Amino acid sequence: MNKYFFxxxxxxxxxxxxxxxxxxxxxxxxxxxxxxxxxxxxTLIYNDGDQPLSIDSLSPSSDYYILDFEDHQQIPLIINxxxxxxLNVILTNFYNITxxxxxxxxxxxxxxxxxxxxxxIKIDFxxxxxxxxxxxxxxxxxxxxxxxxxxxxxxxxxxxxxTSTDNAGNYSKLLPTGNYTVAAEKEGYRVMxxxxxxxxxYAVSVNLDSGQTLNVDINLPQITNSLYSVSGTVIDSTYxxxxxxxxxxxxxxxxxxxxxxxxxxxxxxxxxxxxxxSDGSYNVLVEDSSYYFxxxxxxxxxxxxxxxxxxxxxxxxxxxxxxxxxxxxxxNLFVVRDSSYGGGGxxxxxxxxxxxxxxxxxxxxxxxxxxNNLLYAYNxxxxxGNFYLSNLPYGNYQLVAQKIGLPNAVSNVFNISPxxxxxxxxxxxxxxxxxxDGNSIIPRTVQLYNNYPNPFNPSTxxxxxxxxxxxxxxxxxxxxxxxxxxxxxNEIATLVDEEKSAGTYEVNFNAAxxxxxxxxxxLQVNSIRLSQKIxxxx
Numbered sequence: 001m002n003k004y005f006f007x008x009x010x011x012x013x014x015x016x017x018x019x020x021x022x023x024x025x026x027x028x029x030x031x032x033x034x035x036x037x038x039x040x041x042x043t044l045i046y047n048d049g050d051q052p053l054s055i056d057s058l059s060p061s062s063d064y065y066i067l068d069f070e071d072h073q074q075i076p077l078i079i080n081x082x083x084x085x086x087l088n089v090i091l092t093n094f095y096n097i098t099x100x101x102x103x104x105x106x107x108x109x110x111x112x113x114x115x116x117x118x119x120x121i122k123i124d125f126x127x128x129x130x131x132x133x134x135x136x137x138x139x140x141x142x143x144x145x146x147x148x149x150x151x152x153x154x155x156x157x158x159x160x161x162x163t164s165t166d167n168a169g170n171y172s173k174l175l176p177t178g179n180y181t182v183a184a185e186k187e188g189y190r191v192m193x194x195x196x197x198x199x200x201x202y203a204v205s206v207n208l209d210s211g212q213t214l215n216v217d218i219n220l221p222q223i224t225n226s227l228y229s230v231s232g233t234v235i236d237s238t239y240x241x242x243x244x245x246x247x248x249x250x251x252x253x254x255x256x257x258x259x260x261x262x263x264x265x266x267x268x269x270x271x272x273x274x275x276x277x278s279d280g281s282y283n284v285l286v287e288d289s290s291y292y293f294x295x296x297x298x299x300x301x302x303x304x305x306x307x308x309x310x311x312x313x314x315x316x317x318x319x320x321x322x323x324x325x326x327x328x329x330x331x332n333l334f335v336v337r338d339s340s341y342g343g344g345g346x347x348x349x350x351x352x353x354x355x356x357x358x359x360x361x362x363x364x365x366x367x368x369x370x371x372n373n374l375l376y377a378y379n380x381x382x383x384x385g386n387f388y389l390s391n392l393p394y395g396n397y398q399l400v401a402q403k404i405g406l407p408n409a410v411s412n413v414f415n416i417s418p419x420x421x422x423x424x425x426x427x428x429x430x431x432x433x434x435x436x437d438g439n440s441i442i443p444r445t446v447q448l449y450n451n452y453p454n455p456f457n458p459s460t461x462x463x464x465x466x467x468x469x470x471x472x473x474x475x476x477x478x479x480x481x482x483x484x485x486x487x488x489x490n491e492i493a494t495l496v497d498e499e500k501s502a503g504t505y506e507v508n509f510n511a512a513x514x515x516x517x518x519x520x521x522x523l524q525v526n527s528i529r530l531s532q533k534i535x536x537x538x
Contacts, residue, residue: 022081023049024112031089032122036343037394037421039091043119045108046084053079058087059107059116064097066090066300066337067106072238089121090341092300097123129210134172136217137165137184144169145220148186151275155390156181156205156380158299159245181205182216183247183273189220191273199271200249200297201259201362201380223285228324231283232331234276234296237312242280243335246298249273250284254321255453257293257404259362291321296333302375303364304335307450312336314366314375316404317463317506318449340367340377342393344416348426350385350401358430360385363403365428370396370413387428392416401428407506448523448530451509455537458512462495462534464523465504477501478526484509484534485520492519500525511536 025048031041047053055077058067069077070086079085089106102123107116137148146167152175154160160180165171181203182194194216195204206214230250234243251257252270274284276298286292293316294306304312305319312334313319322331346367352358363381367389368374381387381401389399399411409430414423447465454460466478482496492514495507511519516538522531 020050022047022051022053022079022110022112024053024108024110024115024117026108026117026119029118030120030122032124033091034124036094036125037418039094039343040088040341040393042086042088044084045079045087047079047081049112050081052081054111055079055085055108056111057109059109061105061107064091064094064104065106065121066092074239074241087119089119091123092341094125097125129177130174131177131208131210131212131214132172133175133180133182133206133208133214133216134170135182135215137169137171137186138217138219139189140219140221142219145186145189148184148220149275151183151185153181153183155179155388156200156203157297157378159247175208177208177210177212179205179207182218183275184218184220185275186220188226189222191275192218192220193273194218198269198273199259199362200247200273202383205382223287225287226285228287228289228326228328229283229285230292230294230322230324230328230331231281232294232306232329232333233280234282234298234333234335235280236301237334237336243276243298243301244278244280246276246296246301247273248276248282248284248333249295249297250286251293251295252286252288252290253293254291257295257316257319259404286324289323289325291323293319293321294331294333295319296335298335300338300340301335302338302366303378304333306331306333310334315402315408317408317452318447320450336375338376338378340391340393342391342416343421344390344392344394345422346389346392346397346399346414346416346426347422347424348387348399348411348428350381350387351427351429352385353406353430358403358406359383363387363401365389365399365401367392367397368400370398375400394418399426399428401430403430406430446523446525446528446530448521448532450532451521451534455535456511457536457538458514459508459510460534461506461508462521463504463506466500466502466525481522481524482507483522485522487518487520509534 025046027044033039055075068088104121106119109116137145146165148165150171151162152160163171163173185191190198192198193200193203196219208214236243250272258270272284272286274282276282297303302314307313307320350360360381360383364378365387366378367376369376377389377391379389394416396415398413401409409428411426411428445467449463451460451462477499480496480500483494484492486492516536519534520531521534
């Protein structure tokens, strides 16, 4: 009897260890997305077991969603027994929803014995109106280019779909109704956009209505000199992971990026483009050895310029040029996610300075939330000066516009609400004056940007930023000095010496009475001190 009793105790003990395991629970198990203003929801994933739970992957049935764990935690993710983590779900590609997509599933893979577990999604709206976009892709001599890749950008920024040409250079694609920009790519040829331009700023968009057929033909000039190129990776600045789709634009320029002039032939332009590959890499060929600016666009991310500090640079004033005289590598671009998930729209028009030197092309408009200081949706101004931004959640906003060569401009404050889901007739007015006082973008860190131009003769502009975090409960400003020294440490000039509130500032330094050479600009904000070299070349 004792022998059998002892055996039973061993079996029970082993069974107890064997049964120790993680137990994944999802609450709520169902998410319902009711309309374009309710495209954000979340669920809680918790470990109801007695062993650590490892979330190995998330597998949605479609690519319509942005999935984000709280505090930007990355997979593989360990959840200890009794702990909970929040999973945020944003429906992004809502304009592609059809009746067959109104129910969906996100599979959660883990070391749970019953893995995978499912999170069910119900979408209460869809649109089954389609049209057809077709065209002919050829070289400059109108010879057909087979196996060219064709890309369709919804409202000019969302890479909606793609296809390829047949052996006669033809393509055809059914697309949901909406506004599109078309682009074509083939190895050995320049990337071109609808309207036969290499510059997406100048791309001609088309409106596709239900049942309509639209023709978009594109000619691709051959690249005659492929000795020079630049490559790198486009990276999510929060997670450090590669971004697998988008466009990279290369613009010639040393101190200021180049804008294509209206009527310029593609072969004579200083703008080149390339598409981001599935591994996040890009490689763009250029035909001349020169300085270039690198700019990246990816859907659901804010546009960015390359800079040597390796942080996201939305505005051209904070970018650095790259000298391309060979095969240049590792010029990585860092992008910040565009968190737009609403259905609001902002319509308006641009006012330019009263001079013939400027046109409406090359203007990017972004929406800045006044509720959280984040930048949201962006788009480009049209050739007639009108613009439209979509996907805005409810809240208070101000639009910020940038055009290469001009200071940034802003609109009046407006509100998106259930009673006013679209705001019309918003005006953004550019001026030729310097920025002077702080502009509408509140920076996150103290920054001393590269001066421009650099080298300079005899004057240059110096920009710096002060964040909100330097302010205390009793002080809403910081003691700020900006000085210029020679290489021996002698003070040459004091450009700023006063209290400054949070914002971005720009001052002019005139060195007409100084000798050529290297000088040092030093910014001090409270206890923070930053320095940059500037070069006076007469």
